[in-house]
Amino acid sequence: MQAxxxxxxxxxxxxxxxxxxxxMLSVSDVKVKNKPQKKPIISxxxxxxxxxxxxxxxxxxxxxxN
Numbered sequence: 001m002q003a004x005x006x007x008x009x010x011x012x013x014x015x016x017x018x019x020x021x022x023x024m025l026s027v028s029d030v031k032v033k034n035k036p037q038k039k040p041i042i043s044x045x046x047x048x049x050x051x052x053x054x055x056x057x058x059x060x061x062x063x064x065x066n
Contacts, residue, residue, distance in 0.1 A: 010018065042050070
């Protein structure tokens, strides 16, 4: 078995099984990388509301300066 194959199998394991395998191999200092959490996508309405609020704040600051 090649190292690439073993790595692919290891990455496919659930987190609990990865920890178990590492204990079986007597590897304690290897940290298992967690996949980054994706930020939830906001709806169109939420995006519009966010942009409107940003624009209002920006325009208020602009009026104060001028």
